[in-house]
Amino acid sequence: MMIRTLRFAAILFATAAPLTGAAIAAAPAERAAGQADARLLKLFADSDEASLRRNPINAIYRGDMRFADRLGDYVTNRYFAEERAAARADLAALKRIDRAKLTPTDQIAYDVFRWQTQLSLKSLSPELLAVTAVQPVDHFSGFHNNYPGFASGGGAAPFRTVEDYENNLKRHRDYVVMIDRWIERFREGMKTGVVEPRLVVNNMIDQIDMQLGQGVEGSTFYGPVKHFPEGISAADQARLQAETAAVIRDGIIPAYQRFRTFLKSEYLPVARDSVGLVGLKGGDRLYAYLIESNTTLPLKAEDVHQLGLSEVARITAEMEKIRAQVGYKGSLAEFFVYLRDDPKFQPESAAWLRDEYFRIGKRVDARIPEQFSLLPRSPLEIKAVEPYREKTEAGGSYQQGTPDGSRPGVFYYNTYDLKSRTTPGMETLYLHEGVPGHHFQISLAQENKALPAFMRFGGNTAFVEGWALYAETLWKDLGMETDPYQRFGGLSDEMLRAMRLVVDTGIHAKGWSRDQAIDYMLSHSNIGRTDATAEVERYIAIPGQALAYKIGALTILRLKARAQKELGPKFDPRAFHAQVLDSGALPMGVLEAKIDAWIKATK
Incomplete structure (x- = not known):
C-alpha cells in the first residue's frame, strides 16, 4: 500500500491508443531535435511546472522547495476550476502537435499524457465532483x-x-x-x-x-x-x-x-448507515470511474467480482495443500483459527518485529542480483507506524523518498494490537512494500531523468500495486518462504488481493454490509479480525483502489509467461524486470505493447 495524500486525487493512466512498441525509456538522444518532439517536451515541462504551483505539497515530496511556504488549496471551487482549465489547455496544446512526426518514444508519452489528462478532466466533471468534493x-x-x-x-x-x-x-x-x-x-x-458512512x-x-x-x-x-x-x-x-x-x-x-x-x-x-457507493446518490457513476481509473481498464464490476471468486477458489486449493503438508488434521477454516490464535505465530514484542524485518531485508538483498540488474540508488529505511495513526493503518505500507536519495524510502510496519500481527506472511509483506516491491518501482521511476516529470512522479494504481503484488511471486527466486507457514502466509497475502476483488465490488456494487464483508474475509483466510476490519473500512473509504493489485499483477504475470514461452533459453528475468521497471508506471495496454516489442527484438 502506497501512502496517499489526497482522497480521490491521484494521477491516473489507462490504456492508450495502439502503439509502435518502442521502449519509453530509450536514451534521451533518441528524441530527434524535431519541432514536434521539442514542442511535446515543452508542453510536458510547462504543464508540470504549472501543476506544481497549484499543488505545492507535491513539489515538496519531490524535494522541490520553491513553493514550500504554501500548503495549497485542494478543496475550493476555484481550485477545481483551475485544474479543469489546465487540463483543457493541455489537451488543446497536445492536439496541435502532430503525433505522426514524433519519435516512437514520444508517441507513447503523447498517448499516456493524453489519456491521463482526459481521465483527470473526467474526475473534475460536475457529476463526479458532486460526490467527491463534498466528502x-x-x-x-x-x-x-x-x-x-x-x-x-x-x-x-x-x-x-x-x-x-x-x-x-x-x-x-x-x-x-x-x-x-x-x-x-x-x-x-x-x-x-451526499454524506459519509x-x-x-x-x-x-x-x-x-x-x-x-x-x-x-x-x-x-x-x-x-x-x-x-x-x-x-x-x-x-x-x-x-x-x-x-x-x-x-x-x-x-x-x-x-x-x-x-x-x-x-x-x-x-x-x-448514512450504508457503506457502499451503491447506496449513495451518484455513487454508481463514481464507482464505474474508479474501477477504470484504478485498473486502467474499462472493466465491469460484475466481471471483476467473478474474477475474484475464481481466484479465491484457486488459492484455497493451494492452501489445502499446505495444511496437509504440515499435518494439521482439522479443516482449513480451523487451520485459519489456529494460525490466527496460537501464540507461537504471534510476535514476541515490537522490538522483535523490528529486528525480524531487518533480518528479512538482509536475506532479500543477498539474492537480488540474481533477478535484477536495474537497482535504485535510494536507500530503504524500516520504521514502525507512528502511534497517532497506527489503529487505522494496514499491517505494512511504503512512503517514497526523494529522487536524489537524500530522504530514503520507508517501509512502515504496524505494531498496533501486536497479537494480531501474526508472523506468517512477514516475508511476503516485505517483498511487497519494500524490496523489490514499491521501493524498487517508485524509486527507479523517480530517478529516471530520461522520463518526463509526469511519468517519473505520476503513476497508476494497477501498475504500482500490481508490481508490488507481482514482487511477492518472486519468493522462491529470492530465497523466501522456505518454511511452509511462511509460504502459507504468502498465499494468505495473495488471497487478500483476490478477496479484495470480491469484497470491494460486493460493498460498492452489490450492497454488502460492513459485517458481511468482514465475515467473508475471515472465512476465506487466516487474516485477524483487526486487520480484516481495517481492510474493509479501507475499501469503504477509498472505493476501487483495492481492485488494482490483482488486475495489475495478473497482467505482469501473463506477460512474463508469454516472454518465457517465446524466448525459451534466451529469457533473462533481469532483462524482463528492467523492461517492466525502466519506464515508470505505465497503463496495462502500454506495458503490454512494450513487452511485446522487447520479445520481438530479443528473438
Whole structure:
C-alpha cells in the first residue's frame, strides 16, 4: 500500500491508443531535435511546472522547495476550476502537435499524457465532483491523517534551515484554513444528501481525539522543534519553539476542536448507515470511474467480482495443500483459527518485529542480483507506524523518498494490537512494500531523468500495486518462504488481493454490509479480525483502489509467461524486470505493447 495524500486525487493512466512498441525509456538522444518532439517536451515541462504551483505539497515530496511556504488549496471551487482549465489547455496544446512526426518514444508519452489528462478532466466533471468534493477527507486517506507525519520532522517536509521552519509555520496556518473548508464542504453534502458512512465519521472523530490528546508539546507537529540541526542559533531556536507552540495551541488545536464538534454534533446524526457507493446518490457513476481509473481498464464490476471468486477458489486449493503438508488434521477454516490464535505465530514484542524485518531485508538483498540488474540508488529505511495513526493503518505500507536519495524510502510496519500481527506472511509483506516491491518501482521511476516529470512522479494504481503484488511471486527466486507457514502466509497475502476483488465490488456494487464483508474475509483466510476490519473500512473509504493489485499483477504475470514461452533459453528475468521497471508506471495496454516489442527484438 502506497501512502496517499489526497482522497480521490491521484494521477491516473489507462490504456492508450495502439502503439509502435518502442521502449519509453530509450536514451534521451533518441528524441530527434524535431519541432514536434521539442514542442511535446515543452508542453510536458510547462504543464508540470504549472501543476506544481497549484499543488505545492507535491513539489515538496519531490524535494522541490520553491513553493514550500504554501500548503495549497485542494478543496475550493476555484481550485477545481483551475485544474479543469489546465487540463483543457493541455489537451488543446497536445492536439496541435502532430503525433505522426514524433519519435516512437514520444508517441507513447503523447498517448499516456493524453489519456491521463482526459481521465483527470473526467474526475473534475460536475457529476463526479458532486460526490467527491463534498466528502473531502476520510479516515484512511484524509489529509488530517497524513499531514502530521509530513510535518513531524521525520516526514517529507525538510527541517534544515530557519527558512524551512518558517515555511512550516506558514503551511500550518494554511492547514487551519483548510480544516474549516472541510466543514463547509461537508455541510454542502448534507444539503444534497451526499454524506459519509457513519463508521467513517466515527473513525475520523477517533483520529482527531488522538491528536487533540497529544496537547501542545506532545503534538506530532511539535516534533521539529524538539531537536534542531547545526547552524540554527539559540535565539532562532527559542523563537521557533515559541511560534510553533503558538500555532499549535492557538491555530491547529482550536481548528481540530471545531472540526470534531461539527463531526460529532452535526454530521454524525445525518451520516448514512450504508457503506457502499451503491447506496449513495451518484455513487454508481463514481464507482464505474474508479474501477477504470484504478485498473486502467474499462472493466465491469460484475466481471471483476467473478474474477475474484475464481481466484479465491484457486488459492484455497493451494492452501489445502499446505495444511496437509504440515499435518494439521482439522479443516482449513480451523487451520485459519489456529494460525490466527496460537501464540507461537504471534510476535514476541515490537522490538522483535523490528529486528525480524531487518533480518528479512538482509536475506532479500543477498539474492537480488540474481533477478535484477536495474537497482535504485535510494536507500530503504524500516520504521514502525507512528502511534497517532497506527489503529487505522494496514499491517505494512511504503512512503517514497526523494529522487536524489537524500530522504530514503520507508517501509512502515504496524505494531498496533501486536497479537494480531501474526508472523506468517512477514516475508511476503516485505517483498511487497519494500524490496523489490514499491521501493524498487517508485524509486527507479523517480530517478529516471530520461522520463518526463509526469511519468517519473505520476503513476497508476494497477501498475504500482500490481508490481508490488507481482514482487511477492518472486519468493522462491529470492530465497523466501522456505518454511511452509511462511509460504502459507504468502498465499494468505495473495488471497487478500483476490478477496479484495470480491469484497470491494460486493460493498460498492452489490450492497454488502460492513459485517458481511468482514465475515467473508475471515472465512476465506487466516487474516485477524483487526486487520480484516481495517481492510474493509479501507475499501469503504477509498472505493476501487483495492481492485488494482490483482488486475495489475495478473497482467505482469501473463506477460512474463508469454516472454518465457517465446524466448525459451534466451529469457533473462533481469532483462524482463528492467523492461517492466525502466519506464515508470505505465497503463496495462502500454506495458503490454512494450513487452511485446522487447520479445520481438530479443528473438
